[in-house]
Amino acid sequence: MSESIVHFEDVRKTYQMGVVTVEALRGVTLAIQAGEYVSIMGPSGCGKSTMLNLLGCLDRPTSGRYALGGEDVSQLDDDALSAIRGARLGFIFQSYNLIQQLTVVENIEVPLYYQGGSEEESRTLAARYAERVGLGHRLDHKPFELSGGQQQRVAIARALVNDPLVLLADEPTGNLDSASGVEILRIFDDLNQQGKTIASSRPRNRRCPTRAIKASFCNTG
Numbered sequence: 001m002s003e004s005i006v007h008f009e010d011v012r013k014t015y016q017m018g019v020v021t022v023e024a025l026r027g028v029t030l031a032i033q034a035g036e037y038v039s040i041m042g043p044s045g046c047g048k049s050t051m052l053n054l055l056g057c058l059d060r061p062t063s064g065r066y067a068l069g070g071e072d073v074s075q076l077d078d079d080a081l082s083a084i085r086g087a088r089l090g091f092i093f094q095s096y097n098l099i100q101q102l103t104v105v106e107n108i109e110v111p112l113y114y115q116g117g118s119e120e121e122s123r124t125l126a127a128r129y130a131e132r133v134g135l136g137h138r139l140d141h142k143p144f145e146l147s148g149g150q151q152q153r154v155a156i157a158r159a160l161v162n163d164p165l166v167l168l169a170d171e172p173t174g175n176l177d178s179a180s181g182v183e184i185l186r187i188f189d190d191l192n193q194q195g196k197t198i199a200s201s202r203p204r205n206r207r208c209p210t211r212a213i214k215a216s217f218c219n220t221g
């Protein structure tokens with residue numbers, strides 16, 4: 001029997017903009033099992049990024065419950081949330097968010113700084129993940145020397161290096177041409193086939209060859 005990695009129960013998120021209250025999520029209930037690949041789909045403004053930010057512990061729900069790997073993380077303070085992010089989650093952003101001054105291998109190593117391994121172990125592991133996304137020959141390059149697709153592959157390696165419970169991605173192909181986008185989605189497919197749990201957003205009408213097995217439609221705002 002599969003274990004539930006993510007469990008959202010009636011999760012709501014509202015933003016207060018002066019006197020206006022924006023209801024970004026109006027009560028989402030969702031379970032993601034180990035090994036599943038979930039696509040979060042829906043039109044612009046429906047709450048995909050809001051949902052991924054909550055899943056990624058970048059933000060807290062206004063109400064409702066979020067259990068990650070069996071632990072209630074709904075109301076943890078900022079320090080506790082960042083510890084969870086570092087140890088249990090990998091996040092991939094549309095705009096890669098690499099550190100421009102660092103090389104490929106150094107960028108991939110960043111999450112390991114906080115995990116207490118030796119420098120040598122961290123470097124070896126980061127190089128192995130660079131290899132895994134096809135960038136073993138680019139370890140010492142800086143992000144500006146790479147194409148968008150290559151930068152996103154560095155971001156994937158960085159998100160994987162801590163062996164996260166779940167890999168989260170917010171429109172990971174949004175800034176890429178279609179060939180590079182297909183390549184990124186193929187990496188996701190491979191990772192999922194190797195057992196990685198993935199939740200990723202994409203626009204409703206985008207055709208792409210993911211093996212997404214469950215779609216969760218957000219509330220339209």
Ligand SMILES: Nc1ncnc2c1ncn2[C@@H]1O[C@H](COP(=O)(O)OP(=O)(O)OP(=O)(O)O)[C@@H](O)[C@H]1O
Binds near residue numbers: 015017051221
């Ligand atoms: N920080 C914020 N403050 C106020 N309102 C916000 C904030 N973030 C999001 N919203 C609002 O919440 C709703 C959901 O936004 P969200 O960014 O999650 O949508 P999305 O589905 O990711 O859209 P897109 O496909 O354009 O990326 C929108 O109405 C948006 O304006």
Ligand SMILES: [Mg+2]
Binds near residue numbers: 048049170
């Ligand atoms: Mg978004």
